[in-house]
Amino acid sequence: MxxxxxxxxxxxxxxxxxxxxxxxxxxxxxxxxxxxxxxxxxxxxxxxxxxxxxxxxxxxxxxxxxxxxxxxxxxxxxxxxxxxxxxxxxxxxxxxxxxxxxxxxxxxxxxxxxxxxxxxxxxxxxxxxxxxxxxxxxxxxxxxxxxxxxxxxxxxxxxxxxxxxxxxxxxxxxxxxxxxxxxxxxxxxxxxxxxxxxxxxxxxxxxxxxxxxxxxxxxxxxxxxxxxxGVGEPTPTPQSGGDMHVSAIAMWYGYRGRGFVVYTKVGIADSGGSPLSGVAVSVRTTLPDGTEMVPEAGLSGDDGTVTFSVRSPQEGIYWSEVTEATKTGWEYDAEGSEVQMPVSLDVTR
Incomplete structure (x- = not known):
């Protein structure tokens, strides 16, 4: 493909x-x-x-x-x-x-x-x-x-x-x-x-x-x-968890040619505030003209974070929000987010 x-x-x-x-x-x-x-x-x-x-x-x-x-x-x-x-x-x-x-x-x-x-x-x-x-x-x-x-x-x-x-x-x-x-x-x-x-x-x-x-x-x-x-070697052992939530979201941007690359970094933590790895996180970014980018997914690393990027030529306000977070044995608590979403970023030259 x-x-x-x-x-x-x-x-x-x-x-x-x-x-x-x-x-x-x-x-x-x-x-x-x-x-x-x-x-x-x-x-x-x-x-x-x-x-x-x-x-x-x-x-x-x-x-x-x-x-x-x-x-x-x-x-x-x-x-x-x-x-x-x-x-x-x-x-x-x-x-x-x-x-x-x-x-x-x-x-x-x-x-x-x-x-x-x-x-x-x-x-x-x-x-x-x-x-x-x-x-x-x-x-x-x-x-x-x-x-x-x-x-x-x-x-x-x-x-x-x-x-x-x-x-x-x-x-x-x-x-x-x-x-x-x-x-x-x-x-x-x-x-x-x-x-x-x-x-x-x-x-x-x-x-x-x-x-x-x-x-x-x-x-x-x-x-x-x-x-x-569940019959392979090694067989994954689902972690017995509890609730998880978005602990942090940071946005920044850089220049790429005549356009921009807008980054969104998401942190996921358990109910005790400890970083949680292996979470499949989906993020939707909205461009200044209102276009909603198809949500992208990535896995959180050992530090509980995952970073996404979007390329665009548009100046103005970008918005990002987590649309989904999944991990076997865990429940995503959207209401428990420590960050009010969507998060915005003003992108200019």
């Missing part, structure tokens, strides 16, 4: 069967995922929608996505899961086709596999997208594993960044009924990544190659799914 960078950056059921495939593993019915139905959506597809293209290395995103998704499918089948694939070939599907199919088949979770790309070839790192609150834990878990696994195996000299999770109110996430996420494991626009992305998981009749970069992506998402459903 193009240009996803956090902080910077009705068809009938019959018609849906065309290009959509249901796969189930009966031989592993007693596996660790035997009770789980997982919908895998290889992003883009067909000549109408190839996704991002890296012409220098002959890479087409839709082809990478399908290869990775098929590798992920087989790993999940080995765990005994029932797996839905929105496409098994280079076919075109609308987003509506995709989420309607997964909804109608009663999938428990939906993972859409993409590959990131931006104009600046120096960017690399992992990102996961979500839309609704039920998506956040899935996105956060898969993103955490993707970053850990793919940063440790990144090409030498690459600055592999954790871009966290971000709200995205479109695509297959738009009307999915189940916990869903779009996985953006790395940037195919980075030349060092592009070099190793050329190697496929499936090539001819040979056994799948999970040691290649695409295979590493499939294994990372697979491990993220295992952790999400």
């Amino acid at each position: 193009k240009h996803h960078l956090s902080g910077l950056v009705a068809l009938s059921s019959i018609a849906l069967l065309v290009g959509l495939t249901f796969v189930v593993s009966a031989s592993d019915a007693d596996g660790s995922l035997a009770e789980i139905t997982i919908c895998i959506d290889p992003g883009h597809g067909g000549v109408e929608d190839p996704g991002a293209v890296n012409e220098s290395y002959g890479l087409i995103e839709s082809e990478i996505n399908l290869d990775v998704a098929q590798g992920l499918r087989d790993l999940l089948l080995d765990e005994g899961a029932a797996v839905l694939m929105t496409r098994e070939d280079d076919s075109f599907l609308t987003n509506r086709d995709r989420y309607t199919f997964c909804n109608n088949e009663g999938a428990d979770i939906l993972v859409s596999v993409h590959t990131n790309s931006v104009a600046d070839a120096g960017f690399d790192g992992s990102l996961a997208l979500y839309k609704k609150s039920e998506d956040i834990l899935l996105a956060r878990t898969i993103q955490g594993v993707m970053f850990d696994d793919l940063s440790s195996t990144a090409p030498e000299g690459v600055n592999f960044v954790n871009y966290g999770i971000s709200m995205f109110t479109s695509g297959v996430l738009l009307k999915s009924d189940m916990p869903s996420t779009i996985a953006e494991p790395l940037f195919m626009s980075h030349p060092e990544e592009a070099k190793v992305l050329v190697t496929k998981i499936y090539s001819g009749t040979s056994s799948p190659n999970y040691d290649c970069r695409r295979g590493q992506i499939a294994r990372a998402i697979h491990r993220g799914v295992l952790e999400y459903v």
Whole structure:
């Protein structure tokens, strides 16, 4: 998928069967995922929608996505899961086709596999997208594993960044009924990544190659799914908490070309005032002309804070407010905020 960078950056059921495939593993019915139905959506597809293209290395995103998704499918089948694939070939599907199919088949979770790309070839790192609150834990878990696994195996000299999770109110996430996420494991626009992305998981009749970069992506998402459903190693242990609230919000700005970068830093604390890490915080910033930016999400660090940024050419008053804060085992107390929201900042040259 193009240009996803956090902080910077009705068809009938019959018609849906065309290009959509249901796969189930009966031989592993007693596996660790035997009770789980997982919908895998290889992003883009067909000549109408190839996704991002890296012409220098002959890479087409839709082809990478399908290869990775098929590798992920087989790993999940080995765990005994029932797996839905929105496409098994280079076919075109609308987003509506995709989420309607997964909804109608009663999938428990939906993972859409993409590959990131931006104009600046120096960017690399992992990102996961979500839309609704039920998506956040899935996105956060898969993103955490993707970053850990793919940063440790990144090409030498690459600055592999954790871009966290971000709200995205479109695509297959738009009307999915189940916990869903779009996985953006790395940037195919980075030349060092592009070099190793050329190697496929499936090539001819040979056994799948999970040691290649695409295979590493499939294994990372697979491990993220295992952790999400509670059978992975290590299994996340939800922290038994209480109430949490916004303890501080600070806004400042800098110059970027002819415009501005407006920053919002949010602090989250528990009821005793101690900083709380691992909280998925969403912030909405309103521009001087009244435009409300789509809320962005990020995870609070060890100091309980997370920083967001918005680029804009507009001078005037900017407003920021926390729209949501979630952490397993904790309750967000919006009324207990130590800061009156929204917070404003006058931005001028």
